[in-house]
Amino acid sequence: AQTVTQSQPEMSVQEAETVTLSCTYDTSESDYYLFWYKQPPSRQMILVIRQEAYKQQNATENRFSVNFQKAAKSFSLKISDSQLGDAAMYFCAYRQTYSMNRDDKIIFGKGTRLHILP
């Protein structure tokens, strides 16, 4: 069965600095999708960035980028120039590709709470 592990329950970073949140996963599949979601306090969970496993190039969205290491099954999120608004729970998620013969599973990690220090 697929699993997603976020080994850092909490992290802190100084405003304007760079921080990396780690995520590892386990799967026997070769094609799948990986996501990072952000859940600010008392606010809606939103998608930060996603990566398709068949793509070698790491995804980037403004200050957010990933380091996708397929062989190591690692999918870390780097936040550059951290801002106070980045304070949130961050969830890593795995989704296997669609198939008629199996259930559509989305596996979430337990989350990392990120604090931004002014």
Add this chain to the structure above:
Amino acid sequence: EADIYQTPRYLVIGTGKKITLECSQTMGHDKMYWYQQDPGMELHLIHYSYGVNSTEKGDLSSESTVSRIRTEHFPLTLESARPSHTSQYLCASSEYRTGNNSPLHFGNGTRLTVT
């Protein structure tokens, strides 16, 4: 830019009451989900649906039930609320196209307290 709506946002009710948490989306998504989020923030899938008239139980056993009579609507019902049901409930939706899975879109959540 919430295209998926949950009501109520907060709910405090007494034990034994029947409640329905509403979830609607305007994106035409086939797949919809209900997650229970525990105090440690971990997400637990309790129900999901592939489309109209499709409902499935998730990984976490739940005393709640769901229905999917219309594509856009996926309500969750507790027949008799208990204090153990106190939690945050998140509804989500996604497209469900062959070979092209899309991310989940989440609602704002319903924070339920059963006294």
